Amino acid sequence: MMLAELVSTADRVGATSSRLAKIDALADLLSRADPAEIPAVMGLLLAAPRQGRLGVGWRGISALDIAHADSPTLTVGEVDQALDALATASGTGSAAARSGILGDLASRATAAEWDFLVRAMLGELRTGALSGVLLDAIARAADRPAAVVRRAAMLSGDLGETARIALTGDEGDLEAVGLQVGRPVLPMLAATAATPSAALEVTGRASVEYKLDGARIQVHRHGDEVGVYTRSLADITHRVPEIVEIVRALPAHDVILDGETLSLDEDGGPRPFQETMSRFGAEVSRELVLRPWFFDVLHVDGRDLIDEPLSVRLAELERVVGDWRIPGIVTDDADAAEQLSRDALAAGHEGVVVKAVDAPYAAGRRGKSWVKVKPVLTFDLVVLGAEWGSGRRRGWLSNLHLGARDPSGEFADADGYVMVGKTFKGLTDELLRWQTAEFPEHESHRTASTVFLRPELVVEIAVDGVQRSPRYPGGVALRFARVKGYRQDKSPAEADTIQTLRSLLRG
Ligand SMILES: Nc1ncnc2c1ncn2[C@@H]1O[C@H](COP(=O)(O)OP(=O)(O)OP(=O)(O)O)[C@@H](O)[C@H]1O
Known part of the structure; x- marks a missing residue:
C-alpha cells in the first residue's frame, strides 16, 4: 500500500468529528491493505509501538533541511522498515545512521507525507481516541462483532496483531486469542467515589483493599522465567530483580499476577511515589528496595481466571501469594469499609479500592466493578x-x-x-x-x-x-x-x- 493512501485517510479521519465517518474511512483503508501490510498500517496509524524508542526529537527533525519529493512513491512497508531501523540503531555511529535514515525518508516523502511522519514519530497523532475507533473499524472491515475484536485486543495487548488475525485469520482465530503467560494484558482500571460507603453502594459486597501509591505491576511466571510489566505494558523485568526472586519462590509453575510495587522507609511507611518510579527511569537515582503487593490473579497453572468472579480469584491469590497479598477485607458493611480506609490512611497509604466480589477481571476497562476512594x-x-x-x-x-x-x-x-x-x-x-x-x-x-x-x-x-x-x-x-x-x-x-x-x- 502507498503511504499517500494512508496519509489521506488519516487526514480525513482527523478532519471529521463524526465517529461513524472515521470508522468508515479506516475500515475501508484496512480492507484495501495487503494482509502482510496490516501490522505496518496499524503501527503507523497508532504511532504507539515504537514511540519513545525511535530516539528522534523535534530538534533532530527541525535541523533537517531537505527538499521533499513532488509526487508520492513511498510504500507503507518501506516506511515501516525505516522506522524499525531507527528504533534499533544503537552504539557508535548510531546518530549518523539515524540522521541518514531520517534524511532519506524526508527526501523521498512529499511535504504532506513528511508532515504525517513527523507527527507519527513524535507521537503527536492522537492515538488514545483513535484506538477505540480503530477497534470498531477492524470489526467493520472483518465483519466481526466489536466485542469479540475488543476482547482479543485487550488479551493480546496488541491492536496490530488483532487486526491481522481478524482480517486474515480463520474462523474462530479471534475467539482463540486468550491469555498467554509472558504476554501482558491491559490492566483493569477503577472508577472514583467520594467515600468508601458511596463506593460500596456501587459495588455491593466487596473486597475493600488498601490503595498503595506505588507503581502498577503485572507479573508473568513460567517456571524460572519471570516477566514484570508496567501499567502501560513496558517490560521492566531487569530493573526489579528483587521482585523476580520473590515470584520465583511462589508455589505455582505458571501464574499471572496483578499488583502494586512500592518501597518502604525504615519505619515501614511508604516512600513517595516519585521515589518508587525512580527505579524505572532511565537513570536509577537511588538504590531502593521494592516489594510487591498482589491484589489479583489472572491465571494459575493452565487455568484462566479472568472470567471467574473476584471471590474465586481471591481464594486462588491467597493460596499462591500468601503474605505478599495486599491488606484488605471482604465486606458489605459500610462501617467496616470506613474503618479500613482510616487504617490505610493512618499507615500513610492513599486510600482504598472497593471491588465487587462477583465481577470478572475486565482487562483494559474502567468500569464500576472497581471503585477507588482517595481523600486527597x-x-x-x-x-x-x-x-x-x-x-x-x-x-x-x-x-x-x-x-x-x-x-x-x-x-x-x-x-x-x-x-x-x-x-x-x-x-x-x-x-x-x-x-x-x-x-x-x-x-x-x-x-x-x-x-x-x-x-x-x-x-x-x-x-x-x-x-x-x-x-x-x-x-x-x-x-x-x-x-x-x-x-x-x-x-x-x-x-x-x-x-x-x-x-x-x-x-
Ligand atoms: N488494592 C489495589 N487494587 C487496585 N489498584 C490499586 C490497589 N492499590 C493501589 N492500586 C493502584 O491504583 C490504581 C487504580 O486506579 P486507576 O485504575 O484509576 O489507575 P490510575 O489512573 O493509575 O489511578 P491513580 O493515579 O489514582 O493511581 C491502579 O492502577 C494501581 O496502580
Whole structure:
C-alpha cells in the first residue's frame, strides 16, 4: 500500500468529528491493505509501538533541511522498515545512521507525507481516541462483532496483531486469542467515589483493599522465567530483580499476577511515589528496595481466571501469594469499609479500592466493578505550556499550564486538551531543573513569557477541589493546585478528562 493512501485517510479521519465517518474511512483503508501490510498500517496509524524508542526529537527533525519529493512513491512497508531501523540503531555511529535514515525518508516523502511522519514519530497523532475507533473499524472491515475484536485486543495487548488475525485469520482465530503467560494484558482500571460507603453502594459486597501509591505491576511466571510489566505494558523485568526472586519462590509453575510495587522507609511507611518510579527511569537515582503487593490473579497453572468472579480469584491469590497479598477485607458493611480506609490512611497509604466480589477481571476497562476512594483529590493532567519564573525562579521554566483531556470534543476539538488551571506550587528545585531542560524537547512555539508544549507530558496535580470558572473554556478551574510529580508511566491519552473534573462541581 502507498503511504499517500494512508496519509489521506488519516487526514480525513482527523478532519471529521463524526465517529461513524472515521470508522468508515479506516475500515475501508484496512480492507484495501495487503494482509502482510496490516501490522505496518496499524503501527503507523497508532504511532504507539515504537514511540519513545525511535530516539528522534523535534530538534533532530527541525535541523533537517531537505527538499521533499513532488509526487508520492513511498510504500507503507518501506516506511515501516525505516522506522524499525531507527528504533534499533544503537552504539557508535548510531546518530549518523539515524540522521541518514531520517534524511532519506524526508527526501523521498512529499511535504504532506513528511508532515504525517513527523507527527507519527513524535507521537503527536492522537492515538488514545483513535484506538477505540480503530477497534470498531477492524470489526467493520472483518465483519466481526466489536466485542469479540475488543476482547482479543485487550488479551493480546496488541491492536496490530488483532487486526491481522481478524482480517486474515480463520474462523474462530479471534475467539482463540486468550491469555498467554509472558504476554501482558491491559490492566483493569477503577472508577472514583467520594467515600468508601458511596463506593460500596456501587459495588455491593466487596473486597475493600488498601490503595498503595506505588507503581502498577503485572507479573508473568513460567517456571524460572519471570516477566514484570508496567501499567502501560513496558517490560521492566531487569530493573526489579528483587521482585523476580520473590515470584520465583511462589508455589505455582505458571501464574499471572496483578499488583502494586512500592518501597518502604525504615519505619515501614511508604516512600513517595516519585521515589518508587525512580527505579524505572532511565537513570536509577537511588538504590531502593521494592516489594510487591498482589491484589489479583489472572491465571494459575493452565487455568484462566479472568472470567471467574473476584471471590474465586481471591481464594486462588491467597493460596499462591500468601503474605505478599495486599491488606484488605471482604465486606458489605459500610462501617467496616470506613474503618479500613482510616487504617490505610493512618499507615500513610492513599486510600482504598472497593471491588465487587462477583465481577470478572475486565482487562483494559474502567468500569464500576472497581471503585477507588482517595481523600486527597489528584488529577493526572497534560502540560500545555510553562511560563518563565521570576525572582528566585528566574531562568527556570516554572508556572505550568494544565490541560484536561476532552475525548468527546465538547470543549476542545475531539481528543484535544482543555486548560483548567496553572500552578508552580509544589515544584522542587530538582523538578524546575528537569522541566527547564526537558520542555524545549516538547516545544510547539513560544512567546516572550511562555513556552508552549505539544501535549506529551503528564503531571500529577493535587487539588483542594474544583470550582466553576468563566475564565477557562471547560467552565471549571482547579482550586489550590500543587504539583505532586510527573507520571512517566502514563501517556496523555490516559490523562483525566474535563468531564471527570466537571462531574465534581457541586450543585
Ligand atoms: N488494592 C489495589 N487494587 C487496585 N489498584 C490499586 C490497589 N492499590 C493501589 N492500586 C493502584 O491504583 C490504581 C487504580 O486506579 P486507576 O485504575 O484509576 O489507575 P490510575 O489512573 O493509575 O489511578 P491513580 O493515579 O489514582 O493511581 C491502579 O492502577 C494501581 O496502580
